[in-house]
Amino acid sequence: MPELPPGQRKIPDFIVYRILGQPEIDINQWRLEITGKVENRLSFTYKELLNMRQVEYVSDFHCVTGWSVEKVRWSGVSTRELIELSKPLKGVKWGYIYSADGYTTIVPYEDLISEQSIIALKMNDQPLEPEHGYPARLFIPHLYGWKSAKWIVKIELTDTYKDGYWEALGYHQRGNVWKDERFKKI
Template sequence: MEGSSTPPGQKYIPKFIIYAEFGIPKIDLESYRLIVEGLVEKRLELTYDELKLMIDTEYVSDFHCVTGWSIKDVRWRGISFSRIIDRAKPLPEARYVYVVSLDGYTTTIDLEDLKNDKAIIVLEINDKPLSVEQGFPARLFVPHLYGWKSAKWLHKIIFIDRYIDGYWEERGYHERGRVWEEERFKDYIGKHKTRKIVGLQNI
């Protein structure tokens, strides 16, 4: 039950396991832009400096990986996703957000999950800027969804009107991915796929 100490099927560990399916991308802050487009009234292109000026949210929340490990009491700081919604003004038919990372990783998130007041674009973890391994310059974090939905190295946020699979969804993972409902696999049946681990990191 949500609100209890540990979500079903999860175990707390002391260090983040760092995954990077396509390797860790090289970051060029001079050319970096976070692009917001698709079914919106206003397309956005935001530099890293502009993102830093938009920071408005900070809180402590656990992180939950779909493979069964969790990290307790992480401090997240960044931009509430509702602020992106307010600026871009999605059209009424927008129902999902398709996310593209700098390394080519993709995932799709139900827009209702991103309207949650804790859905944020993260720039800092535990009072420090994101490390490259953790998704610098910006990553998503949606605490009630499994970690594969919180894409690192955020590049494009595309508002769309119908669901399409992203990288892990194409490989059998759940369309929505809510932690407390144990939405790990489509039809709740599946087997974890091998992931590329590039290291461990203290919080």
Template sequence: MERIPPGQIVTERFPILTYGEEPEVAPGEWRFSLSGLVEVPLTLTYQDLLALPQVEVVRDFHCVTRWSRLDVAWKGVRVRDLLEKARPKPEAVAALVHSYGGYTTNLLLEDLLREDVLLAHTLFGKPLPPERGGPVRLLVPHLYAWKSAKWVRGITLLDHLELGFWERMGYHWRGDPWREERFQEGPIPAASLRFRSKKT
């Protein structure tokens, strides 16, 4: 199987791309909430996050601007583990991710449930720096990097697809690099997600 998605160029650099101003969030001030269509809403501090079971993953990182950085080492908490604690309701099929600074992005619940999707606080063995989204960012390595929201502060589960910042600007609603889902072409399956629910 090819390692590099179509249209991507491997770089040894690790470019930093940020729209707007960089939020200033100290670890002691960071809060994360898991809310919406869940049985048990969760709120975490940075220390709460560090006290949970930790995992380390090494994954390639693909940006929609066509660069790929290979073998990026992350450490954090599986979002799947948090979802197990929160217990999504049967009608939950999608999520809206919220960041400090007002950024949002949307994801399918099935994408959040993958084992390598993390709330990441460590990069290459060091605390995640602010310019990389620290103290905590979302990591969704199987999708384009704009889905891995920096400075993450919450995830809201929904029964429908609600587009985030770049998706409203014309980026693809899902962002699979292997399908080159860079920009949206055709209808967005907002209504059909309700039908999919737990039938897939």
């Protein structure tokens, strides 16, 4: 596999985007919910996530605008393991992701439960900075960064596609970095 996906360039640090502002998070009130087409609706506190098995790996981060940050150490809970606890119903095709700031995005189910998809709680061995999504963000290394929603609060499993924030502005339904899937065909 080449070093960088097509159309990307390396930069030394993250560019921070907060298109809907910086949300204020009360960690005692914060929950991550899994809802939609599931047998069991679930809700996790930050402490509960920290007490679950942690997945850790080093991976690059790719922004759709064209920059990439190399070799970031990520750790968190496997998204697949969390979702399996909810017992998804047959026919689930998408995960619709909600963030505390009102941001939304949509991810194909197969990518959402892919091996390296995590609910990230740490970056480079430290709890996430507020600007990077504290207390938790989705991270899926093979999709562009807009799918890895910061300040995540809910994953809704669904059989029906609907646009999230950037998808409504023309960005791709999946956003695979190796396939240069930046914009969707209208």
